[in-house]
Amino acid sequence: MATRSNRRDFLTTTAGAASASAVWHAVGPSPAWARQATADSPMQRINFASIGVDGKGSSDSKDAADKAQTVALCDVDDRKLRKSKARLSELAPDAKTYADFREMFAEMGDKIDAVTVSTPDHTHAPASVMAMALGKHCFTQKPLTWSMREARVLRELAAEKGVCTQMGNQGTATDGLREGVEVIRSGALGEIKEVHVWTNRPVWAQGNGLPKTEDGKVKTDKVPPYLSWDLWLGPAPFRPFTENIYHPFQWRGWLDFGTGALGDMACHTANMVVMALALFDADTAEAEHSGIVEGQYPGNSKITFQFAEREGMDGNTVPSMPLYWYDGGNKPDASLLMGEKMVNSGSLVVGTEGSLYSPNDYGAQYTLLSKDGDKFKGYKPPERTLPRSPGHFQEFVDAIKAGKPEMALSNFDYAARLTETILLGNAALRAGQKVEWDAEKMEFTNLPAEAGSGLVGRDYREGYTIDPKEAVASL
Numbered sequence: 001m002a003t004r005s006n007r008r009d010f011l012t013t014t015a016g017a018a019s020a021s022a023v024w025h026a027v028g029p030s031p032a033w034a035r036q037a038t039a040d041s042p043m044q045r046i047n048f049a050s051i052g053v054d055g056k057g058s059s060d061s062k063d064a065a066d067k068a069q070t071v072a073l074c075d076v077d078d079r080k081l082r083k084s085k086a087r088l089s090e091l092a093p094d095a096k097t098y099a100d101f102r103e104m105f106a107e108m109g110d111k112i113d114a115v116t117v118s119t120p121d122h123t124h125a126p127a128s129v130m131a132m133a134l135g136k137h138c139f140t141q142k143p144l145t146w147s148m149r150e151a152r153v154l155r156e157l158a159a160e161k162g163v164c165t166q167m168g169n170q171g172t173a174t175d176g177l178r179e180g181v182e183v184i185r186s187g188a189l190g191e192i193k194e195v196h197v198w199t200n201r202p203v204w205a206q207g208n209g210l211p212k213t214e215d216g217k218v219k220t221d222k223v224p225p226y227l228s229w230d231l232w233l234g235p236a237p238f239r240p241f242t243e244n245i246y247h248p249f250q251w252r253g254w255l256d257f258g259t260g261a262l263g264d265m266a267c268h269t270a271n272m273v274v275m276a277l278a279l280f281d282a283d284t285a286e287a288e289h290s291g292i293v294e295g296q297y298p299g300n301s302k303i304t305f306q307f308a309e310r311e312g313m314d315g316n317t318v319p320s321m322p323l324y325w326y327d328g329g330n331k332p333d334a335s336l337l338m339g340e341k342m343v344n345s346g347s348l349v350v351g352t353e354g355s356l357y358s359p360n361d362y363g364a365q366y367t368l369l370s371k372d373g374d375k376f377k378g379y380k381p382p383e384r385t386l387p388r389s390p391g392h393f394q395e396f397v398d399a400i401k402a403g404k405p406e407m408a409l410s411n412f413d414y415a416a417r418l419t420e421t422i423l424l425g426n427a428a429l430r431a432g433q434k435v436e437w438d439a440e441k442m443e444f445t446n447l448p449a450e451a452g453s454g455l456v457g458r459d460y461r462e463g464y465t466i467d468p469k470e471a472v473a474s475l
Helices: 002-013 016-025 032-037 056-067 078-087 101-111 121-133 148-161 175-186 229-233 260-269 271-277 392-402 412-431 449-456 468-473
Strands: 047-051 069-074 096-098 114-117 137-141 165-168 192-198 284-289 301-307 321-327 346-351 355-358 367-369 435-438
Touching: 047 056, 047 101, 056 069, 056 078, 056 114, 056 137, 056 392, 069 078, 069 101, 096 101, 101 121, 114 121, 121 137, 121 148, 121 468, 137 392, 148 412, 165 392, 165 412, 175 271, 175 355, 192 260, 192 271, 260 271, 260 301, 260 321, 260 412, 271 346, 271 412, 284 412, 301 412, 412 435, 412 449
Parallel strands: 047 069, 047 114, 069 096, 114 137, 137 165, 192 321
Antiparallel strands: 192 346, 284 301, 284 435, 301 321, 346 355, 355 367
């Protein structure tokens, strides 16, 4: 424990150069001298472990190895693990490899400062909880968690431990998104009346149910030798292995493991409007959809979230409004775009004085619209109120070095609230009716207690937990 403590204290107390760099980062990239300063001594390098190294985990583990020092790689698929080890051989030649993140923490807990968690959604929370309970800084992919209860636990644990955190919704770091937030908050659109967000997802099989054999039985396959299937299932209920149905990509479409089109993309596409308008803790959510089939999310849906009047993140009052979500080919009425081209993924904020349209998954670009075509001609963006980012992962690394969790804009205090908002829509999908939500109590006021509890969270298979004390005690 002394080694762990000393490393963390050193990273914080020697952050003078990093702090100066962070101020500079608000207006430009990090200076070369600041990066060079981190390379001179092992004690000035952050030791990362990457949990999940394929898919998005490929770039996350590369970022960690590029910007810090990777000491461990973990994946349940030995093919992916070997590939990652070879790919990072020059940057992380001594990185140890593991199939089980619990074993990794048990053996290397005192050598790890921070983690990346880039697994399927259902494993995000148990891995992140174990890391933060041990005092590790945590970068976890979107959506932050599989359930709303998990999101609340991660938010509270990050605050309790004082660790630096970041969710992997990379659009947060773009100048376009941050400027869009400032425009919306400035009042240029007048009073906001409604928000529309849509996506081209799903781009995986969804809404069709389980594959069947010729005699009508559910198809199953032998688990390949390179895959630790029990570890892949992790905290989720047992399901027999079927080739290419869950692993490595189709898991997004299954209730047990993924969060569907909404969970996959809303933490990106709704990010700008949620941040600008503090659209947290909706009062109600109601879903229209094509049907949940054999534990698989529907092929398409439209979800309506209703928000009460609230105080925005900038201290100003935000009026009550609906947010409409569309997927599977559903889109808002094209007339709302006032002649602009309707793209397959985007967001639209409609105000009394004009609208802001982002034809982009990440909110990285925007266009101002009005019925008077010249209203925004020559428009100058408002004064900056948000710092500009050196890059999403660099921002996280800088926060660790400076000992300032708030420097990472999608830290878990924000990201967990965004995730809770998004996952309320999946609760409405599963409930099959309009749900009324009491965010403070984390309960549905119009559903039986047992049914509501099952929509907020779930029980875990033996060996997995989101209780921080249990997580540490298990090692």
